Amino acid sequence: MNFGIIGCGFIAKKHALAIEKIPSAKLVAVCDRVPETMEYYTETYGAKAYTDSIEMLKNTDLDVICICTPSGLHAPIAEQVAKAKKHIVLEKPIAMTLEETDRIIEAANSNNVKLTIVHPNRFRTAVQVTKKLLDQNLLGKISHANCLVNWNRGQEYYNQAPWRGTKTHDGGVLMNQSIHNVDLLLWFMGKPKEIFSMEATRLRDIEAEDVSTGVIRFESGALANVQASTTVYPKNFEESITIFGEKGTVKIGGANALYFEKLEIEDLNESEINELINRVKDDPWGTPGHQRIIEELIYSIENNLEPSVTGEDGKNALNLVLAFYESAETKSLVSISEKTIKRSLI
Known part of the structure; x- marks a missing residue:
């Protein structure tokens, strides 16, 4: 499956490394408002760089998006990703409010995409x-x-x-x-x-x-x-x-x-x-926990099952x-x- 990452700060490297270790996964795109932060991913993985998430989500080759932005931006980006029919790996916490969390879960459900929250411990x-x-x-x-x-x-x-x-x-x-x-x-x-x-x-x-x-x-x-x-x-x-x-x-x-x-x-x-x-x-x-999260999301997509760590799990912790x-x-x-x-x- 082809993966993209939105938000190329520190935690994004863990996602990239996890994707690299999974034979059935490939990092093909990254997105950040600061072009310099994407250079590592374009040079190391050959990923295509975007500065606009909406443009990135038009890429029909993408199957799954890892959202690694500041937590306060999770909800609007996750809704964008779900509407684009891409499955979602969402860094913790799921969101900053329960209202935002419900919007994320509803967007995933209504667009028939899988949502997993990164609780790797x-x-x-x-x-x-x-x-x-x-x-x-x-x-x-x-x-x-x-x-x-x-x-x-x-x-x-x-x-x-x-x-x-x-x-x-x-x-x-x-x-x-x-x-x-x-x-x-x-x-x-x-x-x-x-x-x-x-x-x-x-x-x-x-x-x-x-x-x-x-x-x-x-x-x-x-x-x-x-x-x-x-x-x-x-x-x-x-x-x-x-x-x-x-x-x-x-x-x-x-x-x-x-x-x-x-x-x-x-x-x-x-x-x-x-x-x-x-x-x-x-x-x-x-x-590594990030690798397991992504592996199990892939398995859930292929077998139409719930991911091991669900949106509801993320909501309960929040x-x-x-x-x-x-x-x-x-x-x-x-x-x-x-x-x-x-x-x-x-």
């Missing part, structure tokens, strides 16, 4: 193993969970572009860095019921938050703590998810949530547990982040409801 080896343990109920009834992202993003990171750290186009640490872990928490724990959160902008000169902490109660009754920051000195400190169950404890940790720091399961013997730990040590990243923002702003407990369609941080 689902495909890390430890995450895949943990999901299987949960699906097999080997942890038993879940008591609670911790979800931590304590990273460093210096002021120079936010100064790279005027949209970074803004509420309209980027959001803060929850929307940008921690939304991957929010997605995993939902994947592991199920539907949330209510949220209480506090946030602050402590060290970075940005509009949005650089540190956040909150608590979730899930429909199951389980609780979770969520903490996220970009203020840690001098580099990324921890990205981890810990799940505490009646028959097991699992912690995926390290600076990038790659390894089992704790794996104790009542119904697995020492040999079985060591096999799982070593499997993760031998291949912590697994197939809804939870926006609930955190609403709670912090109103200093109150916020109930999660699928009917809440206008919640926004803006």
